Amino acid sequence: MSYEDVREADPAVADALVGERHRQRETLAMIASENHVSEAVLEAQSSELTNKYAEGYPGERYYGGCEFADEVEELAIDRAKELWGADHVNVQPHSGSSANMAVYFATLEPGDKILSLDLTHGGHLSHGHPANFAGQLYDVEQYEVDADTGRLDYDSLQDIAEEFEPDMIVSGFSAYPREVEWERVQAAADAVDAYHLADIAHITGLVAAGVHSSPVGVADFVTGSTHKTIRAGRGGIIMCDEEYADDIDNAVFPGAQGGPLMHNIAGKAVGFKEALQPEFEDYADQVVRNAEVLGETLQDHGLSLVSEGTDTHLVLVDLRDSHPDVSGGDAEDALEEVGIVLNGNTVPDETRSPFDPSGIRAGTPALTTRGFDEDAMETVGDCIARVVDNIGDVEVYADVASTVEDLCREHPLYE
Template sequence: MEHEHVREVDPAVADALEAEVKRQRSSLQMIASENHASRAVLDAQGSALTNKYAEGYPGSRYYGGCEYADEVEQLAIDRATELFGAEHVNVQPHSGTQANQAVYFATLEPGDKILSLDLTHGGHLSHGHPANFVGQLYDVEQYEVDAETGYLDYDALADQAAEFDPDMIVSGYSAYPREIEWGRIQEVAESVDAFHLADIAHITGLVAGGVHESPVGVADFVTGSTHKTIRAGRGGIVMTSEEYADDVDAAVFPGGQGGPLMHNVAGKAVGFKEALTPEFEEYARQTVANAKALGQSLADHGFSLVSGGTDNHLVLVDLRESHPDTSGGDAEKALEDAGIVLNGNTVPGETRSPFDPSGIRAGTPALTTRGFDQDDCRTVGDLIARVVDRSEEDVIADVRDEVESLCEANPLYGDE
C-alpha cells in the first residue's frame, strides 16, 4: 500500500505508515480487539467526508451541505438495523467507550449505582474502573467470575444485585471467552428494577454473523465497537428501543460529542454492508473455530485456559500453573520478538500487577481475515508454546521464520 500523497508532503509520516503496513503483513496480529479492515473500508475512512461538519442527525443538521453526509449516515443506520434487528441505532459514537457514556448519561444521575464485572475478571475500563469517568461519577460495585471455573455465576450475580440494588447492570466483556446468557442477566436487572446495558464491543461481528446469541431485544441498551470482530469503520454504536431513542441521541449529541466523524461513519456503512454477506457469516464461524483450535493446541502443550476453552474469538491463558516464573508481560515481549503480537492480561484471582499480569490473551479475528484456518491456528498455538516454553534467541529466530512463512501463505492487502 503506497502513500504517495503523504510522501509528497511528509516523508517521515509516509515512512511510518508504510512500516506499519509491513509490520502487519509480516507478523501475526492476535490482540483480540484488533482486525484488518478491507481496502473499501480504509478508502471510505480516508475520504473527503473527513472535511465535513455534520452536527445533528440525518435531515436535521446544524450546517448546510450535508446531503451526502445524510445519505451515508442513513445507509449506516439502515444496514446496522438490518444486521442486528434493533428498533433504533445511533452510529455516531467515536468509540465503544463513548457509546457506553451515552447510555449512562441518558439514564443515570451522578451517584447512581452501577454493577459491572471487575476489570481483572474480564470487564472494561468504561464499566466502572476508578481511573475512568464511570468510576468517578457513579457508585460502582463489581461482580466477578468464579475463580475456579472461569465462568460467570449468574446466581451469585443475582444475590449481589439484590444486596447492592443497582440502577444499572452492565454485561459484555473484554476478556471473557464464553458465551453470555443475556436473558439471565436481564432477569436479574428486572428483579432489582435496573437498566441492563450489554456491551458487545468484542463480539459485535460474532453477533452480526449469527455465531453468538444477540442481546438486541433482550437488554435495554446494546453498545459496541464497530472495528473489532465486525471490521467496519473505527468507532462505536448504540442500539436501543424507540422508548429510549431520543434520550440516547441527545446523550451522544450534544451531550457527549460535537460533530460526528463522518469519514468513520462512511467506513461503518461500508463495513456493515460487507457484514450482510454470506462471506461474512463464514468469517464469523471460522473465527470461532480458529479460536477453539488455538485454545486446544495451547491446552495440548500444558497451558491452562481460563474456563477450560472458548466459545468466541479469544482464549485467555493463565500462566501461573504451567509457567510460574513467566509473567504475561514477559510472554508478550518474547512473542512480539517472534512476530506474534498479543497482550499480557489479568486473569481471575490475579496475584500480580495489571501492568505485568499472570496471563496472556490471544484472539483470532485478524488471522481469520487473512485466511487462516484451524490447522494454521493449531500451528500458531505450537509456535506460541515454543516461545513461552523457551524464549531464547535461537527459538525466537526459528519461530519468526515460521511466522513469516505463514504470513506469505496468507497475504494481507496483496503483495504489492
C-alpha cells in the same frame, strides 16, 4: 495506498505509515480487539467526508451541505438495523467507550449505582473502573467469575444485585472467553428494577452472524465497537428500543460529542454492507473454530486456559500453573520478537500488577481475515507454546520467527 502525497508533504509520517503497513503484513495480529478491514473500508475512511462537519442527525443538521453525509449515515443506520435487528441505532459514537458514556448520560445521574464485571475478571474500564470516568462519576459495585470454573456466576450476580440495588447492570466483557447468558443478566436487572446495558464490543460481528446469542431485544441498551469482529470503520454503536431513541441521541449529541466523524461513519456503512453478505457468516464461524483450535493446541502443550476453553474469538491463558516465573508481560515481549503480537492480560484472582499480569490474551479475528484455517491456527498455537516454554532461547526464537514468516507469506495482507 502509495502515500505519495503524504511523502511529498511529510516524509517522516510517510515512513511511519509504510512501516506500519509492513509491520501488519509481516506479523500475526492476535490482539483480540484488532482486525484488518477491507481496502474498501480504508478508502471510505480516507474520503472527502473527512472535511465535513455534520453536527446533528440526518435531516436535522446544524450545518448546510450535509446531503451526502445524511445519505451515508442513513445507510449505516439501516444496515446496522438489518444486521442486529435493532429498533433504533445511533452510529455516531467515536468508540465503544463513548457509546457506554452516552448510555450512562441518558439514564443515570452522578452518584447512581452501576453493577458490572470486574476488570481483572474480564470486564472493561468503561464499566466502572476507578481510573475511568464511569468509576469517578458513579457508585460502582462489581461481580466476578467463579474462581474454579472461570465462568460468570449468575446466581452470585443476582445476589449482589439484590443487596446493592443498582440503577444499571452492565454485562459484556473485554477478556471473557465464554458466551454470555443475556437473559440471566436481564432477570437480575428486572428483579431490582435496573436498566441493563449489554456491551458487545468484542463480539459485534459474532452476534451479527448468529454465532453468538444476541442481547438485542433482551437488554434495554446494547453498545459495541464497529471494528473488532465486524471489520467496519473504527468507532462505536448504540442500539435500543424506540422508546429510548431520543434520550440516546441527545446523550450522544450534544451530550457527549460534537460533530460526528463522517469519514468513519462511511467506513461503518461499507463494513456493515460487507457483513450483510452470506460469506460473512462463514467468516464469523471460522473465527470461533479457529479460537477453539488455538485453545486446544495451547492446552495440549500444557498451558492453562481460563474456563478451560472458549466459545468466542479469544482465549485467555493463565500462566501461573504452568509457568509461574513467566509473566504476561514477559510472554508478550518474547512473542512480539518472533512476530506474534498479542497482549499480557489480567486473569481472575490476579496476583500480579495489571502492568505485568499473569496471563496472555489471544484473538483470532485478524488471522481469520487473512485466511487462516484450523491447520494454520494449530501451527500458530505450537509457535506460541514453544516461545512461552523457552523464554530467552534465541535458537527457538529464530525457528519460530521463520515459521511466522512462512505463515505471513502464505496468507498475504493488502497486496
